[in-house]
Amino acid sequence: MTELIQLLLGEFHAKMLLVLLSATQWTIYLSLTAFIGGGLIGLIFTVLKISPIGWLRRLATAYIWLFQSIPLLMLLFLTGLGIPAFFKIDVPAWLAATVSLTLFTSAYMSEVWRGALESVPKGQWEGGRALGLGFNWILYSIVAPQALRISTPPTVGFMVQVIKGTSMAYIIDYNDLMRWGKKIANSQLDGAEPYIVYPVVALIYFGLCFPLSQWSKSLEKTMSPK
Amino acid sequence: MFDFRFYEIWRESDFIDRLINGVWISVELSTAGGVFGLIMGLALAAAQSSVSPSVLRYASISYIEGIRNTPFIVQLFFVTFGLPLIFNYRWPFEASALLAIVLNFSAYFAEVLRAGIESVHRGQIEAAQSLCLTRRQTFFDIVLPQAFANVWPSLTSQFVFLFLTTGLISEIGVEDLTWSGRYIADRNFRDFEVFIVLTLLYVLIVFGYKAIFSLVQRYAFRWRVAR
Numbered sequence: 001m002t003e004l005i006q007l008l009l010g011e012f013h014a015k016m017l018l019v020l021l022s023a024t025q026w027t028i029y030l031s032l033t034a035f036i037g038g039g040l041i042g043l044i045f046t047v048l049k050i051s052p053i054g055w056l057r058r059l060a061t062a063y064i065w066l067f068q069s070i071p072l073l074m075l076l077f078l079t080g081l082g083i084p085a086f087f088k089i090d091v092p093a094w095l096a097a098t099v100s101l102t103l104f105t106s107a108y109m110s111e112v113w114r115g116a117l118e119s120v121p122k123g124q125w126e127g128g129r130a131l132g133l134g135f136n137w138i139l140y141s142i143v144a145p146q147a148l149r150i151s152t153p154p155t156v157g158f159m160v161q162v163i164k165g166t167s168m169a170y171i172i173d174y175n176d177l178m179r180w181g182k183k184i185a186n187s188q189l190d191g192a193e194p195y196i197v198y199p200v201v202a203l204i205y206f207g208l209c210f211p212l213s214q215w216s217k218s219l220e221k222t223m224s225p226k
Numbered sequence: 227m228f229d230f231r232f233y234e235i236w237r238e239s240d241f242i243d244r245l246i247n248g249v250w251i252s253v254e255l256s257t258a259g260g261v262f263g264l265i266m267g268l269a270l271a272a273a274q275s276s277v278s279p280s281v282l283r284y285a286s287i288s289y290i291e292g293i294r295n296t297p298f299i300v301q302l303f304f305v306t307f308g309l310p311l312i313f314n315y316r317w318p319f320e321a322s323a324l325l326a327i328v329l330n331f332s333a334y335f336a337e338v339l340r341a342g343i344e345s346v347h348r349g350q351i352e353a354a355q356s357l358c359l360t361r362r363q364t365f366f367d368i369v370l371p372q373a374f375a376n377v378w379p380s381l382t383s384q385f386v387f388l389f390l391t392t393g394l395i396s397e398i399g400v401e402d403l404t405w406s407g408r409y410i411a412d413r414n415f416r417d418f419e420v421f422i423v424l425t426l427l428y429v430l431i432v433f434g435y436k437a438i439f440s441l442v443q444r445y446a447f448r449w450r451v452a453r
Contacts, residue, residue, distance in 0.1 A: 178299060193311060
């Protein structure tokens with residue numbers, strides 16, 4: 001495989017591509033962690049947001065509002081530069097990036113899921129209550145399965161936002177695809193001009209994102225309740 | 227343990243000036259980017275209508291998918307450092323940043339506007355045709371106002387979401403709000419306080435933008451109530 005790439009692109013560009021591809025793994029790890037972690041936290045706040053207890057609902061509203069309002073860039077600066085400077089502690093870049101993207105993802109995901117839960121007709125809740133079921137049971141066995149159909153396409157679509165968001169983590173020196181792309185583009189080597197490197201980096205990101213957005217679109221067609 | 231020193235930010239008038247200037251640059255570039263992006267997005271959305279030639283349609287779709295599936299920062303660096311080498315020109319960084327913002331915003335707006343155009347009822351177009359309106363009149367006077375009215379809320383949230391990513395232009399040396407924050411933090415070493423203030427300023431700007439969008443909604447789409 002490596003030889004084939006070398007044969008096609010020449011030694012220098014083959015090396016460049018391999019470096020970029022191996023840096024892509026860190027982009028993928030960060031995206032997956034943020035998506036899974038953000039999904040779990042998002043799930044908790046989604047449930048809180050529709051819970052019958054008032055102060056829990058307000059807590060969830062505040063959380064979602066807060067982390068949707070803070071720009072991702074500021075979250076990265078706060079966790080990666082602000083907290084280390086303020087508490088005089090050492091925060092590794094990967095940790096700051098993971099925390100930032102997880103918070104960012106969780107806020108947007110719970111917004112999507114709350115919307116899906118609320119789009120399930122009120123009669124479904126009332127029907128469940130008429131059968132003597134409690135809040136948790138109605139949510140779990142009646143409402144959530146219906147909401148799942150509505151929320152799957154935007155959830156998959158949001159993965160694209162997460163992947164694109166990870167590209168910002170290079171500003172706090174997280175060693176992902178973007179950071180290596182920038183390093184190579186700044187290297188002044190022949191054949192590593194910005195107009196070659198950045199399109200390659202863009203193509204790799206496109207290769208990660210495009211299948212997901214197409215998947216999201218096809219899910220939208222097949223899963224739309226009609 | 228909690229030793230907040232916000233006064234380290236407003237003690238120096240230089241820092242305050244930088245922040246004010248940063249707010250201005252951020253608002254200026256994102257507003258200009260929003261306006262031009264909307265115009266370009268409209269062209270992209272119109273190019274996708276069923277009457278336009280298929281070459282144009284595919285070009286528009288590829289452009290939109292290309293932009294929407296790659297990060298803004300890569301587009302920004304390509305526009306700032308790549309394009310000038312290819313076409314051999316020199317622009318100030320603000321101009322490159324604006325170009326990147328317009329190119330980026332337009333693809334997202336195009337997607338929203340396309341949904342808006344598709345949401346206009348077919349009967350509206352037929353009625354316009356039966357009144358002998360030209361295609362241009364039908365599009366600009368009948369379809370477009372309704373499309374805008376239908377998707378105005380999505381357009382608002384899309385713009386706000388995009389605005390929150392424009393801080394990245396500080397990476398190429400544009401002296402926007404994020405740049406000002408880093409300038410100050412590099413000098414007073416109060417990163418945490420500086421970025422808290424910066425976040426508050428961003429939130430305030432978002433409130434301002436949302437207020438403007440809802441004002442437009444209230445006055446520009448008044449005719450809608452008549453239905």
